[in-house]
Amino acid sequence: MRVSAGLILVACVVAATLAEASTYDDFVAFKKQHDKLYASAEAEAKAFKNYQANLERIVELNRANPGTTFGITRFADMSQSEFGHKILMAPRAPVVHEAARYAPKLDVQDIPESFDWRQQLGGGAVRPVEDQGDLGTCWAFSTKENVEGQQFLKHNISITLSAEQLVECDYNDCSGFGGWPYLSYQYIMKNYGLISDDQLPYCSGLAYGKPGFCWPCLASPWNFTMCGDESDYNNSCDTTRHSCGLVTPQNVKATVIDWFAVENNATQIQAQLMTTGPLSVLLNAGELSLYHSGIYSPMICNPANLDHAVLLVGWGVSGSKPYWIIKNSWGPTWGLDGYFWIGRGTNKCGIESTVTSSIVS
Numbered sequence: 001m002r003v004s005a006g007l008i009l010v011a012c013v014v015a016a017t018l019a020e021a022s023t024y025d026d027f028v029a030f031k032k033q034h035d036k037l038y039a040s041a042e043a044e045a046k047a048f049k050n051y052q053a054n055l056e057r058i059v060e061l062n063r064a065n066p067g068t069t070f071g072i073t074r075f076a077d078m079s080q081s082e083f084g085h086k087i088l089m090a091p092r093a094p095v096v097h098e099a100a101r102y103a104p105k106l107d108v109q110d111i112p113e114s115f116d117w118r119q120q121l122g123g124g125a126v127r128p129v130e131d132q133g134d135l136g137t138c139w140a141f142s143t144k145e146n147v148e149g150q151q152f153l154k155h156n157i158s159i160t161l162s163a164e165q166l167v168e169c170d171y172n173d174c175s176g177f178g179g180w181p182y183l184s185y186q187y188i189m190k191n192y193g194l195i196s197d198d199q200l201p202y203c204s205g206l207a208y209g210k211p212g213f214c215w216p217c218l219a220s221p222w223n224f225t226m227c228g229d230e231s232d233y234n235n236s237c238d239t240t241r242h243s244c245g246l247v248t249p250q251n252v253k254a255t256v257i258d259w260f261a262v263e264n265n266a267t268q269i270q271a272q273l274m275t276t277g278p279l280s281v282l283l284n285a286g287e288l289s290l291y292h293s294g295i296y297s298p299m300i301c302n303p304a305n306l307d308h309a310v311l312l313v314g315w316g317v318s319g320s321k322p323y324w325i326i327k328n329s330w331g332p333t334w335g336l337d338g339y340f341w342i343g344r345g346t347n348k349c350g351i352e353s354t355v356t357s358s359i360v361s
Contacts, residue, residue, distance in 0.1 A: 027051050027077075034074040037207065047077035058290055067321065068294035073334055075289040083289045084307065087330075089136045091284070091305035094264075094353040095180065103260045106271035115270070116314035116325055117149070117278050124158040125149040125277050126313050129338030131331035132163075133205025140166035141329035142280045142309035143184040143358075147194060149278040149311075150360040151254045159253055160197040167204045168216040169244040181280040181309055185259035185358045193252030200243055216241045255361045262355040266345040269355055270315060278313045278327070280356050282306040283342065284349040291335050295323045297343040303350030312355070315344055324351060 027048050030036070038044040054076045061070040075083055117125045127148050132138055140163040152158050170179070170187040188194055203214035217237035262272045262279065273279055285308035287298045295318060314325035323341040332338040342351050 023052055023055065024048065030072060030076060036077065037209070050079050050082070051077050053079070054290060061287065061290060065298060067318075068296055068298075069292040070290040071292040073290055073292070074331070078289070080286070080289075084286065086134050087132075087136060087138075087289070088285055088307040089139065089179070089309070091307045093304045094282075094306060094350060095182070097182075097261045101261050102263050103272055103276075105263075105268060106275060108267045108271050111267060111270050111274070114314070114316040115274055116316070117273075118313060121152075124152045124156070126311075126327065127158070127160050129327060129332040130160075130163070130202065130329055131205070132202075132329040134207060135167075135205035137163065137167050137205055138329050139179045139181055139184065139309040140164075140170075142282075142311055143181040143188075144194060145311045145327065145329075146181065146278060146280040146356075147188070147254050147256060147358050147360060150276075150358055153277045154360055157253075161194040161254055162197050162200040162202070164197070164200045164202045164204060164243065165195055165247060167202075168200075168241070169247060180354075181282075182259055182261070182356050185256050185356070188256040188358070189258070192247055192249050193255035195246055195251045196253045199251060200246055214238060214241060216243065256358045257361045258359040259356055260359065262357070264347060264353045264355075266352055269312070269352055272355075272357070273312060273314070276357050278311050280309060281312045281326070281351055282309050282354040283351045284308070288340070291340055293336055294318075295321055295341045295343055297321075297348055301349040303347050303353060306350050306354060312351075313339075316341070326351075 030051065036047070038047055054072075058070045058072070062068075075087065078086065117123070125148075127145065130141060132141055143166060144161040144163050148159065148161055151161075166184055166187070169191065170184055201212065203212045204216060206213040215236065215238045217239060262269050269279070284301050284303065284305045286305070287301065288296060288308070310329070311327040312324055313327050316323055316325060318341070322344040324344045326340050326342055328335060328338055328340060330338065342348055344352075347353055
């Protein structure tokens with residue numbers, strides 16, 4: 001029986017239509033699961049197009065990265081460039097500090113095969129995973145989570161500190177548009193300390209129109225050299241917010257007196273982590289948006305393009321592959337309950353090049 005070319009063409013069109021309809025049904029479920037709202041039909045159409053492209057990208061990522069599983073996450077409606085612009089910081093090279101800023105070398109003779117601060121001292125040095133939302137405020141979470149760990153280990157006080165304070169008040173770090181945790185330590189040292197999240201809850205990264213959303217004005221004085229001209233943002237911001245006035249000696253819950261860096265050496269980082277507590281680290285997170293599980297170890301990942309700040313809480317080995325345990329700030333439903341693993345000992349994606357910690361009083 002001969003089948004005409006026309007019938008074959010019709011069959012292909014029908015199959016493609018059914019496949020797209022199935023994909024759109026999945027997209028509708030994705031929107032509901034992640035509480036997605038779009039400003040217009042055009043914006044939703046663009047998001048659906050990104051979703052389709054990311055389905056193909058997931059297949060490619062899983063093929064190219066054995067040992068890592070990629071899949072649909074809340075970022076699946078973003079293109080790579082949109083994810084980088086909204087969620088990550090502007091890429092920057094690692095900072096080399098003066099020699100006196102680095103911690104003295106520690107004894108590395110008794111390093112265990114695995115270690116996790118979530119399993120030490122009742123887990124009080126690591127607070128629950130939070131969500132930075134759709135703003136590149138990762139640096140604020142990495143900073144304050146490090147201080148939270150130091151506060152617990154020194155004073156046995158387990159408290160969620162305010163990331164919003166850093167976003168709105170720390171002009172050294174561009175008020176959420178990208179920065180270094182070590183500069184945030186310096187802000188905290190000069191401005192009494194950190195207040196709690198209860199006193200100033202996080203709201204800057206929440207979606208427009210959702211409960212709790214805020215649009216604060218940029219901290220003054222604005223660092224134009226580091227951050228560029230954000231006059232459009234300031235022209236649209238909420239001038240009625242005066243959150244930084246809450247930061248008083250009477251209100252602060254943690255104070256920082258100094259900070260230190262750790263050299264780019266995996267065994268020294270392990271020793272400092274086990275001795276000091278969770279550490280602030282940065283990495284190139286360009287391929288991390290669709291991560292689900294396994295050891296994140298992309299073939300191409302420039303260690304000099306650091307664009308995401310996170311918290312190092314431990315390490316382990318899977319099979320024969322060593323990894324770091326990293327706490328992220330993309331919510332508890334992303335990755336491994338809000339965490340991810342990344343290859344250890346090779347400075348994968350720059351993870352071992354910018355390691356710091358605060359010292360609390």
